[in-house]
Amino acid sequence: MTELYRALASVFPKDRISDDEAVLSGYAADSAIAPGSATFPSYVVLPKMIEEVRHLVQIADRFRIPVTPMARGSNIAGMTVPIQGGIMADLRLMNKIIEINQDGAYAVIEPGVTFHDLYRELKKVGFFCHLPTAAGGSSPLANYLMRPSGNFSAKWDPDPVLSLEVVTPEAGIIKTGSASFETAGWRARYHCFPDLTGLFTNSYGTLGIVTKASVKIFDRGEEERLMLTTFDSFPPALEYMKRIVRRNLADSVTFWTWGWNMFHEMMLSKSEKMPDEMLKPDQQIPPSGIPFGIASARLSGYKEVVNAQENVCIKIARELGGDYLDNEEAKEKYPGCYNYLYSYFVEGMHPKPGEESQIRAGMHLPGCLLTAEPSKLVEIEKFMWNLAKREFKPPYFFRALPYSHGREFFFAFVVYVTGSLIEEREYLQHLKGIYGTLYRDLLRNYGGVMFRYRKDPTFFGMTGMYGELLRRIKKLVDPNNIMNPGMLLF
Amino acid sequence: MGNRFNIDENLYTTMHKCTRCGQCAYAKDEAEFVPLCPMQIKGKFFTYSAGGVMQLARGLYEGKIEFSESVRDLLYLCTTCGACEVNCGVIEGQLELFILLKKQLVRNGVPLLESHKMVVDNTLSKKTPYTGRLPERHEWLSKGKREKMSPKPEIFYYVGCVSSYRETEIANAFVSILDKLEVSFAVSDEEWCCGAPLYFCGHEEGLYDLVKHNVEIIEKSGATTVVFTCPTCSMIFKKYYPQWMKRQLNFEVLHSTEYFERLQQEGILTLNNIGAEKTATYHDPCHLGRGQAIYEAPRRIINAIKGIELKDLSRSRENSLCCGGGGLVPIGFPEFSDDLAQERALEMKNTGAELLLSACPACKENLKIATKKLKLRTTVADIAELVNDALK
Numbered sequence: 001m002t003e004l005y006r007a008l009a010s011v012f013p014k015d016r017i018s019d020d021e022a023v024l025s026g027y028a029a030d031s032a033i034a035p036g037s038a039t040f041p042s043y044v045v046l047p048k049m050i051e052e053v054r055h056l057v058q059i060a061d062r063f064r065i066p067v068t069p070m071a072r073g074s075n076i077a078g079m080t081v082p083i084q085g086g087i088m089a090d091l092r093l094m095n096k097i098i099e100i101n102q103d104g105a106y107a108v109i110e111p112g113v114t115f116h117d118l119y120r121e122l123k124k125v126g127f128f129c130h131l132p133t134a135a136g137g138s139s140p141l142a143n144y145l146m147r148p149s150g151n152f153s154a155k156w157d158p159d160p161v162l163s164l165e166v167v168t169p170e171a172g173i174i175k176t177g178s179a180s181f182e183t184a185g186w187r188a189r190y191h192c193f194p195d196l197t198g199l200f201t202n203s204y205g206t207l208g209i210v211t212k213a214s215v216k217i218f219d220r221g222e223e224e225r226l227m228l229t230t231f232d233s234f235p236p237a238l239e240y241m242k243r244i245v246r247r248n249l250a251d252s253v254t255f256w257t258w259g260w261n262m263f264h265e266m267m268l269s270k271s272e273k274m275p276d277e278m279l280k281p282d283q284q285i286p287p288s289g290i291p292f293g294i295a296s297a298r299l300s301g302y303k304e305v306v307n308a309q310e311n312v313c314i315k316i317a318r319e320l321g322g323d324y325l326d327n328e329e330a331k332e333k334y335p336g337c338y339n340y341l342y343s344y345f346v347e348g349m350h351p352k353p354g355e356e357s358q359i360r361a362g363m364h365l366p367g368c369l370l371t372a373e374p375s376k377l378v379e380i381e382k383f384m385w386n387l388a389k390r391e392f393k394p395p396y397f398f399r400a401l402p403y404s405h406g407r408e409f410f411f412a413f414v415v416y417v418t419g420s421l422i423e424e425r426e427y428l429q430h431l432k433g434i435y436g437t438l439y440r441d442l443l444r445n446y447g448g449v450m451f452r453y454r455k456d457p458t459f460f461g462m463t464g465m466y467g468e469l470l471r472r473i474k475k476l477v478d479p480n481n482i483m484n485p486g487m488l489l490f
Numbered sequence: 491m492g493n494r495f496n497i498d499e500n501l502y503t504t505m506h507k508c509t510r511c512g513q514c515a516y517a518k519d520e521a522e523f524v525p526l527c528p529m530q531i532k533g534k535f536f537t538y539s540a541g542g543v544m545q546l547a548r549g550l551y552e553g554k555i556e557f558s559e560s561v562r563d564l565l566y567l568c569t570t571c572g573a574c575e576v577n578c579g580v581i582e583g584q585l586e587l588f589i590l591l592k593k594q595l596v597r598n599g600v601p602l603l604e605s606h607k608m609v610v611d612n613t614l615s616k617k618t619p620y621t622g623r624l625p626e627r628h629e630w631l632s633k634g635k636r637e638k639m640s641p642k643p644e645i646f647y648y649v650g651c652v653s654s655y656r657e658t659e660i661a662n663a664f665v666s667i668l669d670k671l672e673v674s675f676a677v678s679d680e681e682w683c684c685g686a687p688l689y690f691c692g693h694e695e696g697l698y699d700l701v702k703h704n705v706e707i708i709e710k711s712g713a714t715t716v717v718f719t720c721p722t723c724s725m726i727f728k729k730y731y732p733q734w735m736k737r738q739l740n741f742e743v744l745h746s747t748e749y750f751e752r753l754q755q756e757g758i759l760t761l762n763n764i765g766a767e768k769t770a771t772y773h774d775p776c777h778l779g780r781g782q783a784i785y786e787a788p789r790r791i792i793n794a795i796k797g798i799e800l801k802d803l804s805r806s807r808e809n810s811l812c813c814g815g816g817g818l819v820p821i822g823f824p825e826f827s828d829d830l831a832q833e834r835a836l837e838m839k840n841t842g843a844e845l846l847l848s849a850c851p852a853c854k855e856n857l858k859i860a861t862k863k864l865k866l867r868t869t870v871a872d873i874a875e876l877v878n879d880a881l882k
Contacts, residue, residue, distance in 0.1 A: 015534065016534065018535060020560045020564075021555045021558070021560060022537065022546060022555065022558070022560040022561040022563070022564045023533075023535050023537045023538075023560075023564065024537075025537060025542075025545055025546040025548075025549035025550075025554070025555055026535065026536045026537025026538075026539075026541075026542035026543075026545045026546060027536065027537070027545070028545060028548075028549060028554065029545050029548055029549075030508075030509065030510050030545075031506050031507055031508060031509050031510075035502075035506070035548075035552065036552050038545075038548060038549060038552065038554055040549075040554065040555075044535060046534055046535065070536075072510075072511075072512055073510040073512070073536055074509055074510050074511040074512060075509070075510070076509050090535065090536060092534075092536065093534065114512075114523065116516070116523030117523065120523065135509065135511035135512075135513060135579075136511075136513065136523060137511045137512035137513045137515075137516060137523070138511060138512075420499040420500055420502070420503045421499070421502060421503045421506060422499045422502060422503075423499065
């Protein structure tokens with residue numbers, strides 16, 4: 001037994017600590033980790049309370065060993081894989097919903113709480129939470145710390161985190177936002193001093209372990225409605241979205257190209273085989289009789305207001321050549337699509353977990369996710385289609401998805417390629433190379449910024465003094481660089 | 491990195507699709523999202539789930555870890571309940587992967603748990619997993635009933651090991667039903683274990699002999715329908731026998747609840763009451779429900795019995811919680827199995843039911859032990875026993 005194990009065992013009972021390689025293997029990779037590149041932790045622990053987290057960090061700091069926190073572990077980007085080994089802090093047993101404050105419209109939750117847990121409890125009191133495209137078993141706290149787009153991301157800003165409780169790498173406990181004052185409660189992100197919640201946002205566990213957060217919750221209101229509009233091409237759809245966002249007409253708005261919609265039909269029919277149309281070489285042109293895409297907007301509030309908003313949305317759509325798609329008609333013509341959109345945007349629950357990987361015929365490549373000036377999106381869309389045509393080996397399925405993200409736009413491109421990981425090893429390597437330079441090209445030519453950090457340190461250098469200041473902060477709070485090293489910038 | 495299992499490369503590709511969302515361990519009804527996977531409930535670490543085992547399989551495949559006793563101890567905690575297969579939205583065939591890994595453990599010379607080794611040895615030598623001095627396989631069958639067996643039976647009753655040696659009242663009840671309904675039937679003293687214990691242990695050697703033997707005796711009987719009171723046996727026969735025999739079977743395979751329903755529809759079975767009004771709840775056996783998608787037949791049968799009020803459990807049908815009785819877990823990890831059975835028995839008791847029903851001898855056995863330990867004043871019974879009581 002190592003000295004480190006003994007130290008950990010002084011904090012964690014036997015059934016919440018493991019150095020068994022079989023157990024450790026579950027933490028060594030996720031779907032983003034390339035074949036053969038799994039990295040194993042030396043230990044995994046399951047804390048239940050903040051004091052245990054504090055002791056864990058103390059031990060890690062004493063032994064100069066990395067700690068990788070993981071809330072529920074659900075992601076497709078390798079963010080909770082211990083790149084440099086060390087101790088895995090699996091926070092799934094810290095799963096209490098501490099408070100649902102209807103008056104202030106926030107909930108205080110621990111990292112192991114899932115979307116399902118939170119949804120279920122909020123529904124009982126007529127509220128619900130911001131829902132990104134994460135699976136129901138994933139952690140709202142961890143997801144929100146990465147500012148995901150979702151069903152409330154236009155009107156309410158995709159930033160549901162208010163105050164935080166964090167165990168710092170030197171085993172201190174800090175609270176941010178209003179919670180930093182002992183008696184002020186968890187209601188707000190800002191007070192009279194600079195915002196420290198923001199420091200931990202998008203820090204991917206490199207600056208501390210978040211053990212509690214207050215997050216915004218939303219009153220379901222009198223009326224919730226799904227507003228659907230079809231468009232024949234990308235530019236008018238985008239213009240429609242921009243106007244909706246600028247004029248604050250919807251909780252969120254998204255444009256789903258025809259391939260996505262066919263994919264949603266597949267989900268309903270549980271079909272495993274992708275229709276040939278989804279794999280055709282020119283996916284910019286939809287099959288006959290199918291609209292190029294459907295814009296979905298979530299409207300909510302008092303009935304009179306929702307009616308007015310809907311009328312204005314219809315007016316804008318018509319001005320731009322779009323067609324209002326009645327919910328009943330959508331239900332009949334595109335049942336899978338309707339089912340998905342209604343469940344996601346109105347009900348506030350994904351109809352199926354992990355649906356993004358459901359297309360079993362193909363291999364899922366990490367998506368290209370970025371945010372950009374709204375004015376650049378049409379060009380970026382064109383660029384990505386051209387890239388696909390040039391670099392991807394048919395048959396592949398290419399999806400583009402613009403999504404309201406505050407007042408800018410989140411843009412996702414996802415590619416499914418057919419074949420097995422082993423047969424297509426060389427091709428995948430080629431694509432990896434393409435993705436390696438893609439974000440640099442997008443940033444240089446279109447100002448598109450990666451939505452999730454892709455472990456390419458050159459980007460850090462492009463941020464000037466910002467990066468330098470972050471480095472200094474990191475050095476200050478984590479002098480021994482124990483928190484998730486190798487994950488981000490440090 | 492090599493293909494260390496010699497497996498289909500598509501399966502390796504599939505392993506990479508797991509997003510570790512954890513849904514495999516929880517109920518499909520997302521509004522509830524209650525834990526279902528026994529491994530996850532017990533093991534707590536993420537790896538104790540089908541998603542975790544996907545990563546484990548990757549590690550094994552890529553040679554990052556070795557087949558070892560710790561891998562074995564993790565994999566054999568799986569009760570084969572199949573909750574993961576129903577609840578994962580991405581990957582199918584998790585149980586097949588578990589079995590594949592177990593086979594690899596055996597092929598790589600990792601010793602079975604001592605208790606599992608005994609099961610394998612007994613199954614191969616005595617044709618039943620049970621140990622010690624055993625009575626004759628069908629000693630439970632009274633002379634009178636034995637005499638009523640037909641040389642040209644309509645129905646072949648495949649009793650299975652649990653009902654032959656442990657829960658014999660189920661076998662007696664079923665034969666009594668056939669007798670009351672004047673259905674010509676046969677049981678065979680030459681019946682052997684269906685092979686499930688070997689299959690769940692990943693032990694391939696000797697499996698085919700059992701399968702071939704059972705198919706031969708059934709086909710020799712001339713019966714065109716085989717009825718099982720054990721859903722594990724019927725699942726193994728339905729799903730795997732044709733695969734292992736490399737041909738279709740010359741007989742139909744039915745679980746007793748399917749058979750009762752058929753008899754009802756044909757007007758042969760009319761259910762009365764059991765002499766008292768009782769509230770009951772029904773535990774969906776994993777290998778009957780998720781294993782064979784039989785959820786409604788048992789409920790319709792229970793509801794057809796006058797005086798029985800059926801109260802459904804919140805974790806039921808596809809979301810049923812395993813009683814801990816499957817996958818040889820009661821033999822390998824008895825305490826874990828007991829814990830699960832007690833959790834389930836309490837859940838059943840909390841519906842207010844006096845009668846805890848199931849349609850599986852292994853579930854009955856496990857739940858009976860649990861209710862005894864918990865000192866619950868309830869009766870655990872199989873649907874076949876209830877039907878027999880309702881047939882005056």
